[in-house]
Amino acid sequence: MEGQTARHFELILVDDGSQDDTPSVLARLAAAAPFALRVERLATNSGPAAARNAGWQAARAPLIAFTDDDCVPQPEWLAALLRGLEDAEFVQGRTIPDPAQAQRRGPFSHIINIEEEDGYYATCNMAYQHTLLDKLGGFDEAIRYRRDARRPSPVYGEDTDLAWRALETGARGRFEPDALVFHDVWPSTFVARLHKARRVETLPALVRRHPALRAQMYGRWFYQSYHPPALLAAAGTAVMLRRGPWWRRALGLACWLPYADNRMHRQPLWTRRRKQVALLPAALAADLVEVAVLVRASIRERTILL
Numbered sequence: 609m610e611g612q613t614a615r616h617f618e619l620i621l622v623d624d625g626s627q628d629d630t631p632s633v634l635a636r637l638a639a640a641a642p643f644a645l646r647v648e649r650l651a652t653n654s655g656p657a658a659a660r661n662a663g664w665q666a667a668r669a670p671l672i673a674f675t676d677d678d679c680v681p682q683p684e685w686l687a688a689l690l691r692g693l694e695d696a697e698f699v700q701g702r703t704i705p706d707p708a709q710a711q712r713r714g715p716f717s718h719i720i721n722i723e724e725e726d727g728y729y730a731t732c733n734m735a736y737q738h739t740l741l742d743k744l745g746g747f748d749e750a751i752r753y754r755r756d757a758r759r760p761s762p763v764y765g766e767d768t769d770l771a772w773r774a775l776e777t778g779a780r781g782r783f784e785p786d787a788l789v790f791h792d793v794w795p796s797t798f799v800a801r802l803h804k805a806r807r808v809e810t811l812p813a814l815v816r817r818h819p820a821l822r823a824q825m826y827g828r829w830f831y832q833s834y835h836p837p838a839l840l841a842a843a844g845t846a847v848m849l850r851r852g853p854w855w856r857r858a859l860g861l862a863c864w865l866p867y868a869d870n871r872m873h874r875q876p877l878w879t880r881r882r883k884q885v886a887l888l889p890a891a892l893a894a895d896l897v898e899v900a901v902l903v904r905a906s907i908r909e910r911t912i913l914l
Contacts, residue, residue, distance in 0.1 A: 609643070609681065609686075610641075610642060610643070611683045612681070612683060612685065612686045612687070613683050613684055613686075613687045614686040614687040614690060617643065617644075617669070617686060618643070618644040618645070618646065618667065618668065618669060619641070619643060619644065619645045619646070620645075620646050620647075620648060620663045620666055620667055621634055621637070621638075621645065621646070621647050621648070621663075622647075622648045622649075622650070622659040622660070622662050622663045623647060623648070623649040623650065624650050624653050624654060624655070624656070624658070624659040625649075625650045625651060625652045625653035625654065626653075631647075631649060634647045635647065646666065648662045648663060648666050650662060654749070654752070655749065655751075655752030655766075656731075656747075656752070656764075656766060656767075657746075657747035657748060657749040657750075657751055657752060657766040658747075658749045658752070660674060660731060660746070660747050660766075661746040661747050661749065664736075664738070664741050664746065665746070667738065669738065670737065670738045670739070671689075671690060671693050671735060671736075671737060671738065672735060672736050672737075672738055672741060673685075673686055673689050673690075673734070673735040674731040674732075674733075674734045674735065674736075674767075675731075675732055675733060675789055676731070676732045678732075678791060678792035679703070679732050679733070679789045679790065679791050679792070680706060680789065680790040681733075681788075681789050682788040682789065682790065684786055684787070684788065685701065685733075685787050685788055685789060686787075688701065688784050688786035688787035688788075689701060689735040689784060689787045690735070691784070691786075692735065692782050692784040692787065693735055693737060695780070695782070696780045696781055696782040697736070697737050697740045697774065697779040697780050697781065698729075698734065698735065698736045698737070698740060698771060698774055698779060698780075698781045699734070699735045699736075699781065699782055699783070699784050699787065700722070700725055700726075700729055700733065700734055700771075700781070700782075700783050700784070701722075701733035701734070701735070701783075701784050701785075701786075701787030701788065701789060702722060702723060702733070702783075702784070702785045702786075702787060702788050702789070703720050703721070703722040703730070703732055703733045703788075703789045703790075703791050704720075704721055704722075704723070704788070704789075704790060704791065705719045705720065705721060705790070705791060705793050706790040706791060706792055706793060707790065708790075709792060709793040710793070712793045712794075712795055712796070713793050713796065713878050714795070714796020714878055714879060715796055715877035715878055715879045715883070715884070715887050715891070716796045716797055716798055716800060716801035716877075716891075716894070717793055717794050717795065717796040717800075717878060718793075718794035718800065718801075718804050719791070719793055719794070720732060720791040723785075724783060724785075725781075725782075725783040726824070727768075727821065727823075727824035728767075728768050728824070729767055729768055729770070729771035729772075729781075730767055730768075731766075731767035731770075732789060732791055733787060733789040734767065734771070735787075736774075740774060740779055743777070744770060744773050744774060744777070746770070747766045747767070747769075747770050748766055748769050748770070749766075751763065751764075751765055751766040751769060751810060752766070763807055763809045763810040764807050764810060765810040765811065765813075765814050768814055768821070769814055769817065769818070772814075772817070772818040772820070772821060773818075775820075776818070796878075798890055798894065801894045802894055802897055805894055805895075805897045805898035805901055806897075806901055808831060808898055808901055808902055808905075809901050809902075809904075809905045810905070811831060811902065811905065811913055812902065812905045812906045812908075812909040812911045812912075812913045813905065813909045813911070815911050815913050816909050816910070816911040822913075825913065829912060829913065829914060830913075830914050831898070831902060831913060831914070832875070832895075832898075833870060833874060833875060834867065834870045834871060834874075834875050834895055835895065835898070835899055835914055836866075836914075837866035837867035837869075837870050838867055838892055838895040838896055838899060839896075839899065839914075840863050840866055840867065841863055841864045841866075841867035841892055842892070842896055843863055844859070844860040844861065844862065844863025844864050845860065845863075845864075846860070847859060847860030847863065848860035848861060864888075867888070867892065868885075868888055871884065871888060871891055872884050872885075872888075877891055899914055902914055
């Protein structure tokens with residue numbers, strides 16, 4: 609934040625109940641910072657919604673900007689968000705993968721790339737008027753890790769929910785491309801991809817709460833464009849595994865073609881073409897896990913999203 613062209617601001621860092629040396633590290637940062645820096649600490653880990661609420665509620669400024677600890681705001685970031693809030697009540701900025709981490713990007717990396725208003729309003733790069741946050745009551749703290757599952761299940765969407773509640777009250781939003789943030793690139797591992805797949809559990813509930821959000825979905829009923837061809841490829845695999853004439857196996861193989869096209873061209877696995885082909889079965893397995901998570905959540909919420 610030292611490089612921001614905006615000069616008059618306070619920075620609030622929220623420690624969400626960390627159990628390591630984070631408090632001492634933050635204390636040293638606060639003592640050495642050349643601008644107003646305060647640390648808010650939650651006694652126990654309470655999730656991103658509670659942490660963000662603690663941050664904006666502690667702020668004295670009329671305008672609130674949010675980013676995350678895996679992000680690097682660029683020098684014009686805050687100034688651009690503040691300009692956007694002159695004629696809007698909330699603003700979304702532009703987020704791209706950190707160019708310095710390009711070598712970490714691989715077929716199963718998690719990346720954030722937001723070049724236009726996307727309907728999800730990730731809080732890695734958002735700003736709100738303080739009065740709007742007061743009016744809405746902030747983030748819904750019920751949207752957090754599910755503790756009733758066999759294993760705690762990571763979810764997201766508290767930021768999406770907040771922005772849509774704002775829109776439903778008539779608040780004005782805008783996208784500000786000059787408010788640029790670099791976002792960390794997750795290392796490419798299959799386990800990390802499965803972890804990401806579990807995070808979509810909240811989406812059917814969000815669509816139920818905010819029906820207009822369905823317009824952001826692929827074909828209104830699918831979260832990603834690769835989900836329909838993934839289901840077709842799964843059906844084709846089942847056909848190929850059954851005994852029968854050659855043409856049945858050929859038909860099953862043909863069912864893979866739309867999925868291969870999507871994961872090699874439309875939403876490609878980030879690697880060389882030959883490796884893309886070899887990784888298609890693993891990608892399909894992970895994509896089907898994501899669909900399965902959505903199916904289970906859709907049944908629970910009585911709202912279909914695949």
